[in-house]
Amino acid sequence: MNKNRRSFLKTGILAGATLPLVHCSPATSQQNNDDIYEKLDAALARPVLKKELFSKPVIIESCDLLEYQGNYMIRVRSTDGAEGFCVGHNIRMPHLFPIQLLLVNPFFIGKDATQLDQLMQDVTMYQNNYKYQGYAIWIPIATVEMAILDMLGRIAGKSMGELIGDIHHTKIAVYQANDNRGKSAEESVANIQKLQQETGAKAVKFKIGGRRDIPESPVGRSEALIPMMRNTFGDDMVIYADCNGSYQGKEAIRMGKILEANRIDLYEQPVPTDYYEDWIATSAALNIPIASGGGEVSIRNFRWLLGNDAVQMVQQDLYYFGGMVRSMKVARMAETLGYPCTPHISGTGLGYVYMMHFVSSLPNAGPFHEFKGVSNEVPFQCDSSTLTPEDGILHLPKGIGSGVEIDPDFIARHRIMNM
């Protein structure tokens, strides 16, 4: 089975989508590069929220951060009494609630939610928020944005995905994520196999390297693990390798060649996020598709990575990247070049539900999407989906907004945070 980058592209899109089979060569001339950027800029310029679904403005009356026993939620309410919720990033919100309360929520009061694309631009200039570019500002912005989309969906009678695109997928195949760093190659494979059998996933991801400059443990784990993964799961399993930026320069290329020799299907985050020249050099030297993971926080840098063919899959994270509007812009840039999008999940609360809605609207959704397990932090009802993989497939919740109803008694126990 020849799994080169082109065959990845051919087979590498969720069923139902059609994408041209192209592989962008690295720009060989300024003219070529300018042409690519022109396409990417056109993709960036396209509106995301379907404003035409709304016949009148939806004015945001309140935007509150709620907290109860470590669960955070944003609740937005319109002047007409509509309401939307987004469960927060509960691991990171304890670090970020002052930014949420002081720099993000106040901006949205009195704004027209149907102008969401523009609000996503303007909030970066409010209080010079752009200076905080990074997870610290994007997570709070994303949390409000997805609450607004939940509210707008309930007003328009549409799912979050329908607000930002057409529905291309209702069945979402997952890959089984895991972290077995620190364990031997043998134990890692056994753990991954057990998880994969539980979910029936047709794709798995495994971690190599030590994470950034942490030495690998045990020594030599990655080089033993890579062939063991392919031998254990066989040629029909799609296997992704995630490095969390463990390599630099020639070492990133050397490890990539080992992955290629074992027909691994994806090389995720080979080098640290801001090692831009290393991204290009690694991509130029290899045939295996390379993905930028959840570390990238800049639309401009995704444009650069794509414009220079340094990545062949985009994996922006809905929270870390500032919500669905911004994430859709990156997915569309990738689509322009014939490349798939597989969003990263930083995943607490209902993160995987929001991921499913986002993926449902992607014409260029990747073939398999991240699954880190079902959340039990937030009690909710969802009649249209178990939200649990069945034979490796998650079923998109139907209904409006997020498609799930958070238990009203649970909501009522939250306090409104203030500073």
Next chain:
Amino acid sequence: MNKNRRSFLKTGILAGATLPLVHCSPATSQQNNDDIYEKLDAALARPVLKKELFSKPVIIESCDLLEYQGNYMIRVRSTDGAEGFCVGHNIRMPHLFPIQLLLVNPFFIGKDATQLDQLMQDVTMYQNNYKYQGYAIWIPIATVEMAILDMLGRIAGKSMGELIGDIHHTKIAVYQANDNRGKSAEESVANIQKLQQETGAKAVKFKIGGRRDIPESPVGRSEALIPMMRNTFGDDMVIYADCNGSYQGKEAIRMGKILEANRIDLYEQPVPTDYYEDWIATSAALNIPIASGGGEVSIRNFRWLLGNDAVQMVQQDLYYFGGMVRSMKVARMAETLGYPCTPHISGTGLGYVYMMHFVSSLPNAGPFHEFKGVSNEVPFQCDSSTLTPEDGILHLPKGIGSGVEIDPDFIARHRIMNM
């Protein structure tokens, strides 16, 4: 008077320093580029803290964030009873205190302060802090780092500057910073002239553009203001223009040519921080020196900007960039190429005092340094300097650590913050 980039370099270093008169051309071959990176990496590898000043470890026993009426301070104490303080970034600490308390301070407890270079590396991996790269993590880290340097200075009987370099400068010439956006060209010039006359500064900076994508106000202000600045202040005044990333692409080049035509001495932050290709294109098209302001948060990206001759002055901010050790590494990279360092001041509290110590230790200090006014937030005593420009010159405080003694009664009024 021909003020081209080369003459800037010749005259552009604080008195007493000698630097080769070179102008790096943009790398024309991979080999050339590799050679430059080899030099930059050698500069990065040099130790910063002079460990040899300490005969035994200095173990950090406590690292506390103190607060009183909006004034924040980090206090570090050693197991031997030594103490150091750093006044916080009081505009931003209300957003960042949870990151300070949860993700930064705990790392330092029990660590040996004399291993500061290594600690600055390791704190980025603690709790995966590197994921927050940006002001949000660097400001808290910087605040602890400068408190540690204050403490180490008191132990070794050295100033903060003496801990990280040799003292090259005790007289620091300032330029008068200001922000007159929104005012007419005429009113802007009058305001800047008044400020300049108060401090006797021999250099001034003025702001052009609207800041990022904010439209300029009044319309046409910059194009009127640029020649007016030169005509008003004459050819002997050094004049810097700061854009706060207002331009992109060809517009950045067009504005640069207007600056050149009026013999303006520096073009600061012409394009947004993460518009890396625009930095290169702007630099390649112009002769005026270009400086990266306080927006850049990545050592790797400064290496790239310098390695590709996209900047000819570095302006990292002690708080925004994570403290003196990291800032010194960037200054040394610039020094390697014959370029000056003029730190940005994000300036509250004692920021300008820390800036003076940092500048004192730079062989490649720029000719004029930012001055935004004396702080009155923190009552302190400094017998060795007025800390006020006299005929445009600030005098470096003598003494140990920061060289200033914060009023003990004021310190005593602070509470220790906890979460």
